[in-house]
Amino acid sequence: DYVFVTCYSDARDLKNLKRHLICVDRHNGNIAWSKTFSSDATEVRGPTFGTGHGYASHTPVSDGERIYVLFGSSGVRAFDMKGKELWRQAVGSENAAMCGSAASPILYKDLLIVTAGAESESIRALDKKTGEELWKAEGSSLSRCYCTPTIVKNAAGIDELVISVPYEVWGLNIQNGKLRWYAETNVDTNSCPSLVTQDDIVYVIGGRGGGRAAIRAGGKDDVTNSHVLWSTRGGSYVPSPILHRGHLYWVNDRGIVNCVDAKTGEEVTKKRIEGQFYASAVLVGDRLYLVSRFGGTFVLSATPELNELARNRLTDDSDFSASPAVSDGQFILRSDRFLYCIQAE
Numbered sequence: 001d002y003v004f005v006t007c008y009s010d011a012r013d014l015k016n017l018k019r020h021l022i023c024v025d026r027h028n029g030n031i032a033w034s035k036t037f038s039s040d041a042t043e044v045r046g047p048t049f050g051t052g053h054g055y056a057s058h059t060p061v062s063d064g065e066r067i068y069v070l071f072g073s074s075g076v077r078a079f080d081m082k083g084k085e086l087w088r089q090a091v092g093s094e095n096a097a098m099c100g101s102a103a104s105p106i107l108y109k110d111l112l113i114v115t116a117g118a119e120s121e122s123i124r125a126l127d128k129k130t131g132e133e134l135w136k137a138e139g140s141s142l143s144r145c146y147c148t149p150t151i152v153k154n155a156a157g158i159d160e161l162v163i164s165v166p167y168e169v170w171g172l173n174i175q176n177g178k179l180r181w182y183a184e185t186n187v188d189t190n191s192c193p194s195l196v197t198q199d200d201i202v203y204v205i206g207g208r209g210g211g212r213a214a215i216r217a218g219g220k221d222d223v224t225n226s227h228v229l230w231s232t233r234g235g236s237y238v239p240s241p242i243l244h245r246g247h248l249y250w251v252n253d254r255g256i257v258n259c260v261d262a263k264t265g266e267e268v269t270k271k272r273i274e275g276q277f278y279a280s281a282v283l284v285g286d287r288l289y290l291v292s293r294f295g296g297t298f299v300l301s302a303t304p305e306l307n308e309l310a311r312n313r314l315t316d317d318s319d320f321s322a323s324p325a326v327s328d329g330q331f332i333l334r335s336d337r338f339l340y341c342i343q344a345e
Contacts, residue, residue, distance in 0.1 A: 001026055002081075003325075003332055004067055005339060006056040014043050019056055019071045023083060024339060026330070033083040041073035041093035043100070053278070053321065054336070059104040059148075061112075066128065068112050072101040073119055076112070078131060087131035092120025099190070102146035108174060113161065115149055117142035123149065123163070125177060137177035141165035144190045147206070152197040154218035162217065164191040164204045169215055181219040183228050186211025186235075193240040193250070193280070203248060203262065205235035212248075212265060230265035234258070240280040240323075242288065244302050251277045251290045259304045268304045278321040291320050291333065314340070 003024040010016045022034040043055060058070040066086060067079045073093035078086045091114055103115035111134065112126040121142045125134045142165060149163040151174070160180060161172040164187055171181045189208040196203045197217075205212040213231035215223070236258075241250040247268065248260040253276055259269040275292030282289045283302055287309065290298040296313035300306050318335035325332040331342040 002032060003339065003341075004060045004062065005334060006058065006060060006069060006071075007336075008055040011055060014039070017043060017055060019074065021060065021067070021069055021077075021079065021083075026327075026332075026341060029339070029341065035079070035083055035085070037071065037074065037077070039071075039074050040090070043073055043095065053100065053102060055100065057100070057102040061105050061107055063107055063128070068105050068107070068128070070101070070103075070105050070114055070116075075119075076105065076114055076126065076131065078112075078128070089126055089131040089133065091116035091124055092122065094118075094120050099146070102192070104148045106149060106151075108151055108159070108161075111174070113149055113174075115142070115145065115147070115163065117145040123161075123172070123177065125174075135177040137172060137179070139165070139170075141168065146190060146192045148194045150195045150197055150202075152195075152202055152217045153200060155200050155216070156218060158218075160217055162195055162197070162202050164193070164195055164206055166191055166207070169195070169202060169204050169213070171217055171219075181221060181223045181227070183213070183215045183222070184224045185213045185215075185231060186233055187213075190237075192238050193236055196241055196243045196248075198243055198262075201229065203241065203243060205241050205248070205250060206237065207235055208237055209233070210235035210237070210252075212260065214262065214265060232265050234267065238278050242281050242283050242302070244283055247304060249281060249283075249288055249302065249306075251281055253277050255292070257290070257300065257306055259306060269306050271306045273298050273300075273308070280323040282324055282326055284326055289324065289326075289331070291324055293319055293321055297333075 017039045023032045075090040077088045101118035112128045122138045145165045147164045161174040187206040193206045200217045212235045214229040216227040236250045236252040238253045257271045275295035279291040288300045299310040318337040320335045333340040
């Protein structure tokens with residue numbers, strides 16, 4: 001019944017930066033409650049091209065009883081459904097990443113998994129009820145990682161935590177954070193898109209130059225030769241992919257829509273649409289919805305033909321860089337200024 005969003009204000013002077021968690025009634029759009037927090041640590045940002053996503057890029061995650069939010073160098077906070085703060089936990093304030101912080105926390109059983117790449121070049125597991133740190137895995141490659149981690153079950157039936165970093169995919173023991181295996185990829189410079197999985201196969205795209213690969217989960221140490229099913233150039237720098245009926249689909253930040261055969265990695269279709277894209281595609285039925293930053297939403301068939309079915313525009317010139325959410329026939333869309341709920345009559 002509620003939509004949770006994060007945002008920020010007073011960013012001109014980072015000493016006064018404030019972050020907000022807002023709970024919106026999804027039935028009428030009224031704000032049910034909101035919380036405002038001053039920064040516990042001063043954020044640092046690199047060149048101007050690294051400021052585009054702001055200071056509240058992390059999507060909250062909820063188990064229906066609590067809401068968990070990563071606020072960069074100000075750490076992780078947990079709230080009940082009425083907005084009462086239950087605990088907070090620091091995850092570092094090193095500001096190691098030149099483009100800020102972006103990866104979202106995920107839940108696994110009683111664990112809250114947090115990628116604190118910008119904050120401390122680490123991944124951490126917290127007790128979701130208390131915030132106690134249960135393990136921490138460190139690696140310098142995480143300073144260039146903006147990727148939300150994913151859970152995959154390997155062929156032995158064991159759940160593994162997988163994440164993309166520049167030039168590699170890592171498979172971690174989710175119980176203690178130890179590295180089980182890694183595989184080399186062509187994801188260069190930065191890793192932004194999230195991984196997608198099917199059965200025990202992990203699909204990765206990303207990098208400024210661009211790379212893509214399919215990797216079978218499991219194994220030990222370097223599994224590049226044994227577990228990489230295919231690997232080639234060409235990917236997406238920011239938006240994450242969709243896996244649907246044997247094909248991978250994504251739009252890159254320059255408006256190139258790709259359809260790739262998931263078995264071989266070979267390109268099936270490439271199509272240009274107008275606009276710049278930071279939001280990831282969402283799949284609804286047999287349609288792909290691609291939200292551009294300033295040019296509206298494109299609706300394409302989720303087939304290799306990529307037929308354009310519609311293009312929807314709002315009378316709104318704000319920045320739509322966030323991926324939309326879909327629930328119960330409603331399309332929840334946010335910009336840097338507004339929140340929309342769209343539903344067919």
